[in-house]
Amino acid sequence: MSAAGRGSIAILGTALAGLGHAGGATEQEIIARASVQAVARSGLKMQDIDGIITSSLTSPWWVMRMAEYLGIRPRFSDSTMFGGSSFIADLKIAAMAIAAGECDNVLICYGSTPRSVPSSSRINQMRAELDPQPYEHPYKPFNPVSSYALAAARHMHQYGTTRRQLAEVAVAARQWAQLNPEAFSRGPLSVDDVLGAKMISDPLTVRDCCLVTDGAGAFVVTSAKRARDLHRQPAYVLGTGHAHWHRQISCMPDVTVTPAVDSGKAAFAQAGLTPSDIDVVQLYDAFTINPILFLEDLGFCKKGEGGAFIEGGRIGPGGDFPLNTNGGGLSFGHPGMYSIFLVIEAVTQLRREAGERQVAGADVALVHGNGGVLSSQATAILSNHL
């Protein structure tokens, strides 16, 4: 077992900022607000931060810009962009950097403002040009939705998964959001509402798709040893895993099997745990098919049984399998790359700070981030004890 092994690092303070509509504040400003609070809640000063990991959907210079903004002179920094899975993949990078003695206290932060400052068609065009996909773009997939729709359609064909089952994922997310005052969408939502909503790319309606909101999140990690002196309730990182096999949906060998198979295996192996040890689960729900795929690939149920697994309200409040307890990307909020919010919600649950939506006995949490078009998968297992 390497020094970066089970429980070598822990999460200290976490913070959110600029949720929903940032009211004219810039991306850097809401990230800075979250970062300042997360550092303060970690019992640290900004000058104690000697490592920083952040990334952006648009700027390749992002870690330098954020360190500049916050006045950090990092001994270690990383800005690898793994799409929405980045900030869970970053836990593995932070653990290695801390174990190697490269740094002590790592700030992981992200935010964006796609709701208050929608991308112009010019920026969308530039993004496509900076990441050319000449074998997909000519067919005009409405991405990312169409790529996930292709996975959903195949899963339905192969395993009999139904649109009602997909809709149940969105309904459960909404029921959790109704218990979370910070969630963006809290109005009533039924299975029929989801099925009857505007079709975007069959079989996914607009209610099968995550929100587009502003928001920023930040948290600090340090060695488990230091964490006990700094924080009343460190959230230990018991295991991490990260895998990617493709970038484009047309290059995914089987669109019903994601690299979460590998990331999950690695995280469980490092943690020395199995799915039955997990009390609360946060899975990146960019689209309603995602949690179904990830529950299968992470080993919570067999391949093809994810649709039946989530049926009957069991993933909603009061159910026996609490999933996406903040309301998820579907109803809490979704500022582009969402996984930082999965980590923050899991830590909130482990600290018994989740208010009305608190899951009883939440001592071990699994967080799973997804990036690209089911491309990059990052898993981490967190606990309030070693």
Next chain:
Amino acid sequence: MVVDVSEKKAPESTGADSRYFGRLAEGVFEIPVCDSCSRWHFFPRVCCPFCGSEALHWAAPSGRGTVYSTTVVRRPDGGDYTVCLIDLQEGPRMMSRVVDMPPDAVRIGLPVQARIDTMQEGPLLVFVAEGGAA
């Protein structure tokens, strides 16, 4: 010193992208086949994604394939169209579009045949139901 201006000409591209789209513009659908492991691959690369070999040749696949998955992109103007993943008989999968039939009628498992259409943006490989109407 006499400079031969012809030397300043850019060399003919040896890239896989330019070869694929160049041949498509000539009306030919060709993709790489590995000389080492004999597998076809798509999208075209300069090395085999299965064995890493740079020894490749190009060949025309049969053009026959099967719809692996399909979605209909819904347009506010009503111009709905399909985006499909097609498994070629030779093995590789590609994104494409099934045309000449209502988008809703395209089903997973449908046997299809490749066709090169000329679009405003250039040549585009599309598919039609094998044997005409589905």
